[in-house]
Amino acid sequence: ILQVYHIFPALFGGASTVVYQITKELSGKGHKVDVLTTNARLRHGENRNLDGVSVYRFPVVSEKLANYNIVIPVVNFLLWVKDRIETYDCIHIHGHKNPYSMVVHHYAVKYDVPYVLQAHGSLPRIGSWKRLKRVYDVLFGYRLLRDAAKVIALSRVEAEQYTRMGVPEEKIAIIPNGIDLSEYAVLPSRGAFKKKFGIPEDEKIILYLGRIHRIKGIDFLVRAYAHLRNEMNCRDAVLVIAGPDDGYLKEVQELTAALGVWDSVMFTGFLSEKDKIVAYIDANVVVNVEPLNVYGLVPLEAAACGTPVIVSKGNAINDVVHDGKFGFSVKYGDINGLAETMCKMLVNYGLQREMGRNGRKFIFENYNWANIVTKLERVYEEVVEE
Known part of the structure; x- marks a missing residue:
């Protein structure tokens, strides 16, 4: 299973914490899990391999842009995806409006590797860059949703957002975030x-x-x-x-x-x-x-x-x-x-x-992460069997 997100390990909550906990739980259950990420907002002294998960990290074109969540990976990122994507049974793309998701989407479709998309609240065109977000959706965003084997919604509210963007209800799985209760x-x-x-x-x-x-x-x-x-x-x-x-x-x-x-x-x-x-x-x-x-x-x-x-x-x-x-x-x-x-x-x-x-x-x-990830495993199994 390949997890794709531009920040890893976790940086102050949010989607990066979710990706970290998912990979940790899946690895603990015996799955082979890799993470494809960047050096965006990377804190000093972090290791490549965490909790038994192989982490493949690539530089971004601009760290300044990355601080505003505009994450553009270098060419080697694209080449890695092209060469390695066929080795995975399933891909979990975290985030919707970003260039790296477009790259992974392109090669996943080309080599017929099923992917699950989890937007983490990034579907609405709010905040700054509203016009640019609309252009992105027209050029890439709707295709990213259309070609996903499944999409993950965190709540009924996000499920409705997917539906408004044309995703059929049968493709939507509602799985909330958990927290690491051991902490x-x-x-x-x-x-x-x-x-x-x-x-x-x-x-x-x-x-x-x-x-x-x-x-x-x-x-x-x-x-x-x-x-x-x-x-x-x-x-x-x-x-x-x-x-x-x-x-x-x-x-x-x-x-x-x-x-x-x-x-x-x-x-x-x-x-x-x-x-x-x-x-x-x-x-x-x-x-x-x-x-x-x-x-x-x-x-x-x-x-x-x-x-x-x-x-x-x-x-x-x-x-x-x-x-x-x-x-x-x-x-x-x-x-x-x-x-x-x-x-x-x-x-x-x-x-x-x-x-x-x-x-x-x-x-x-x-809200135990073990129970949350069990639900996610069922989604992975479903898309692989299809």
């Missing part, structure tokens, strides 16, 4: 994150964790936080924005200054897995209000740490949060509504504890 089985004590970043013990934390990108709804969160402090006089919580800059950090910083909350907003930058977990544990509430995300690992990880969440009603994870009773949802853009919901969570410690217990129990019962 959350025994949690560290509270206080480590506050101590490391100099946050007073008695100060509460509202946490955003993820890439600092325009589409993530961070401006909505910052405006609601400013309303919470300035209009509702709720001043005992710091807003922690944790994650790498994805082209939007400067604007967010300028917004915090313009709204008069600069001195109560903390930007931590990238967090290690260890620091990420202690951030979840020390947070009173995790806010993830991206408007159109088809799924999201952050609310699941927060729940696994026993921390309640607030999500957007437009976010597909909303159904999961309500099913598990571990948080609230608000209408995207409703600044007063988000501020009031954050205040409700911050002042009611009993509610925090109740939702925290609900979330941890729900995640451990429903």
Whole structure:
């Protein structure tokens, strides 16, 4: 089985974490799994082979473009695909709107190797480059979907997105993301994150964790936080924005200054897995209000740490949060509504504890990666047998 994604190993959650966990589980079950990837956003000191998985890594034409998710691999990438693709029983392409998927698609079709496509929320033409995304879909994107043996949707919301782009319902398999529960089985004590970043013990934390990108709804969160402090006089919580800059950090910083909350907003930058977990544990509430995300690992990880969440009603994870009773949802853009919901969570410690217990129990019962990958194996078997 060949897994194709431009970032490997995992980089701060998202699709790269999903690819890593899938390859790890498949390899552990005895499958021969290779990963075809690039050096995009590669952190120093990472190994070629991880968890028994062979990793084939190629440079990108421009690291600057790769930072904006425009990943153009070098010619050797194309030659490798041409020479090796016939040796695989099945290919799993992660991501829809990128040049490397086009290359793999071309040779998979040419040599009649079945592939599964998982868009990871990349189908909608949102954010920047809308016209370019439309051109891409007309020239390549629709063909990529048409020729896939199966497509993986993370939720009903994403399944509907596939359908609107012409994918027949019988080709769509809905398989949610899981999380690595072993990382959350025994949690560290509270206080480590506050101590490391100099946050007073008695100060509460509202946490955003993820890439600092325009589409993530961070401006909505910052405006609601400013309303919470300035209009509702709720001043005992710091807003922690944790994650790498994805082209939007400067604007967010300028917004915090313009709204008069600069001195109560903390930007931590990238967090290690260890620091990420202690951030979840020390947070009173995790806010993830991206408007159109088809799924999201952050609310699941927060729940696994026993921390309640607030999500957007437009976010597909909303159904999961309500099913598990571990948080609230608000209408995207409703600044007063988000501020009031954050205040409700911050002042009611009993509610925090109740939702925290609900979330941890729900995640451990429903989101084990081993069970998720078993569903994926059935999809692979189906496309190979066809």
